[in-house]
Amino acid sequence: MKFSSLILLSLSMFSYVSCSTEISHKIELCGRAVITAESTKSVGNGLDFTNYILGEESKRDILLSPLYLGGDLNAVRAVFENFFPHEKLNVTENVQEDVLGNEIGTYFTFYSKSQEDLIIFQNEMSKRGVELGLKSESQSQCAPGLVNISVLKLDPKEFDGSVVTNLSKGHVLGLDKISNHVKSLDSKNTTPVAAINGGYFVINNEQGYLGDPAGISVIGGRLVSEAVRGRPALLIHNGSRISFNVLEEVTTEAFIINAGKKINLLGINRQLGSIFNCGLNEGEFTFVSHDSVCSINNDLVIYDRDFGEVDVVISTSSAYAIIDENGMVLSSNDAIDGILPTGYYLLAAIGKRYVEVIDNLRGKVEYSWNVYSHGKKVPIDENTYLINGGPTLIQDGVIQYSRFKKEGWNTVDIISAESSVDERDGLTLSPESTKRANFYKGWLLTRHPRTAVGIDSEGNAYFAVVYGRNPLYSDGISVPELAQFFHSLGIQKAINLDGGGSSTMYLDGKLTGIPSDSNGERNVAEAIIISSK
Template sequence: MNHRAVSRVAPGTARISATVGAAAVLAAVVASLAPTAAQAAPVNSAADAQWSTETLAPGVQVRTGTVQHPGVTHTWTVTVQAPATSRLTGARTWAEAGTRSWAGTTAQKLRDAGFEPRVESVRWPGYADTPHGVMGYRVRVGSFAAQADAQPTSKAITAAGFHTAVAWTGYDIQQPADRENIHVAVIDPHRFKGTVEGTHDGNVAQRETTSSVAAKLHSLVAVNGGFFVTSDADGVQGTMSALGAYRGRLGSMAVGSRAALVLGDGGRHVRVADLTSTATARAGRSSYAIQGINRVPSLVRDCGRPGTTPSELPWQDVTCRLTDDLVQFTPLFGAALPTGAGVQAVLNTSGRVVSVGARGGRVPAGGRVLQGIGTAADWLTANARVGRRITVDETVRDSAGRRVALDHDDSIVSAAPTLVKNGRIDIDAAAEGVVDPQDLSFGYAWANTRQPRTMAGIDRRGRLILATVDGRRTGGSEGFTLYEAADFMRSLGVVQALNLDGGGSTTIALRGILANNPSDAAGERPVGDTVQVIPSGTG
């Protein structure tokens, strides 16, 4: 039986900091989902919230809510961007904020040109591994009711020799959002008779919508999962650019050490951990490091592998390259294999080489294919002889160096960054490659402005919390910054949490039906892997 209730939060008298905005408001509303939390967060006197609660099955509850701040007014404005140089590529680019000296000089030049600028300080959020205090200074001109109204001013400032962008102030963290549309699912492994798993629906070389996979699996709840390739220029669309494991088999490798959701024993044992992965091919006494699983040789989306250029560290939404690259393709790769320069060896179910030659074809049933370029191609040529056995050792480890064993009922979905650790906000944004403290042109909008977000966490009772917030809807639902996402998850009582893929990928489906409002103009985005909550007897 399903139970639905509607609750309304009356306006309170306490005030909240503008830096946490809607996240603190939501904490008061959903505190009942996390009885381990000591207290509900204060409610903004201007905030109004409505929530509905539905029990989809014993141990599976979903709350859907809308939080509004009627007293908050946001407008369109023109941001004058600061010149910058990409630390990664050396290319000229533009940043949201610059130095105090730049802001003062720019503001004076704008006044001399007949404009009325304002200078705003921008502060670092409370990340664990970036500076604190003022990040930089932003220069803006005007306040406009509609985006179209701001365009003439933007064009005039551009004509005066500046670089501009039209911006919605509701995406800034300095004030609460106008409105937030939120879904929170709580799965209690002690009561739920079913499984929770990360899945790519049997083929990592495809993109599917979260709701279509959920409908096929008869899932009660489903959310989008980790980062994946979205452009042919960066690899095969749908393949993961983060660690992925499905039913105990690696479908992709980690890029550096990044946050991952580990769903052990069909979701009965869940944790969030920073994970790395290694793999090695061995032929007799000779060995070679595998740097990728089920991806195009030479292309490493989000970087983070040994030897990748221009960086061996994780860099979000950047494609690095490897000139010497050995990649393993498994039966999970259900598309034509990449072609091009190099060599490939086809292995049968026992790991013996059945052919060596040009790259291409398909992965044989139950077998594997190794593709190499550069020195990896030389290694295959020297060691992959027909009839010879090549073994592949795969290892996943956590940040303490402990090996993460994978059985048939285990899965891993990975993204970045960590949001909550040991019950505290602990966002390692720089280490996981989503911001660069030395380059404000990188990652600012991705991390520090409000965006649609998908989040996952575990509370002290071992319950899995899956949450989404819609975003990029001016005057509708604007989203969370990374810090707001962490603050919100902590307010639910989680002790561990991570950020999953967001933006246009943010999706939640209930009983196989899309439940939120994705931000892409085309509607629900086909994604890579997903997290599915599947009742017993249907998966």
């Protein structure tokens, strides 16, 4: 990745910061070292909040083309050449590289002093079959622009509370605002101080059940959702002293034992036949592809009380069995509607292979699972929380660009995986020949709101939310820029979480910034909530 632009940093302080200290850090972004000042406020024992404003406002608009390759590139060049010279516009042809310096396509940028001229040209090109996006130049990686970052630092040596993850309304099904996640815990004899959005999740019915975590979720020692094979996860453990870790190469193993036979399960609390982000533990879809859906015809999934009302599963499965707290299969006359009782499970299947498994269940059924990182079993107890994310930003103090592809941010289309993105995030997927490369550029290398967690050498955790998509307030940050920002703070381990309109930090009863969605807070599946005693 080539970085050439200098991003300047300036001091900013939110109005509610009543006492602060100014600290200088050497921040490196886009290959340039700059000095910044920070305003920091203590918000509790072991908790310090810092707000950063990077850069300066940029009002320059541009027209941006998608990435092109081969014949598509030559065809669009011909369209532009036939229309030019155009005295009011300038154009540059740019080679796009991935984070490792490999060429993935070519795109065109059009500049003009007048937005009106850009719009006229955009409409003329659209008539000729070439779609150009009108954007602020500040959305481009390393360009001038504002970047507003909220960072909450937690020192385990001083902190006397807990950090937990929370499902919307206590179940997999459904979504809710971060502020409502906080309120749901506030009624459970805890005092939430802060919260941020958590991992990726199913955002529409084409991907699966709305709210299903798109990767591993462990809440209070319970495995709520299986891992996307080989992806990272944030581990939180509320022991005598709270601790944090970023686990790599995470996999899960879930199985039942019946009549002396071990039967592997393919999913936990997700929709039969649909795997969002792919990455099954076995079979055809072990590869990972972010914001893609892999579909299978033979599937075996287990559901528990954490799922919510199971009627939707029963009505769509080819076969199912309800297992009581003693491991016994109930008769069809004992069918349960609504939420499963504690200790009960629903085993559901589609496809001949797994329908036969359910039909042949005899006697006691034992359910078990394990979590692994790099093939080693991860100890789990009631104080353990795991939340999905990716890509890995930093490990052992080194930025992990080489892991991005393996963790699902690839530049080549996978025929058996169907792209599925949130339209609110404005990602370009055309032309067809470079759909995945355009997704890669738009998702990874363009500035968006982001949420991430870093850990330093002393075990301190840094919860970061970057606001964006508002050029007058904050443009957001690219993933490489986010990794470099953390690296400049001396972070040893860091993981990217869900971003875009989900990115929100809630502190002392209000938001620390402006979410990117026009209607305010986006509903999310999981929240990370920091509470005092």
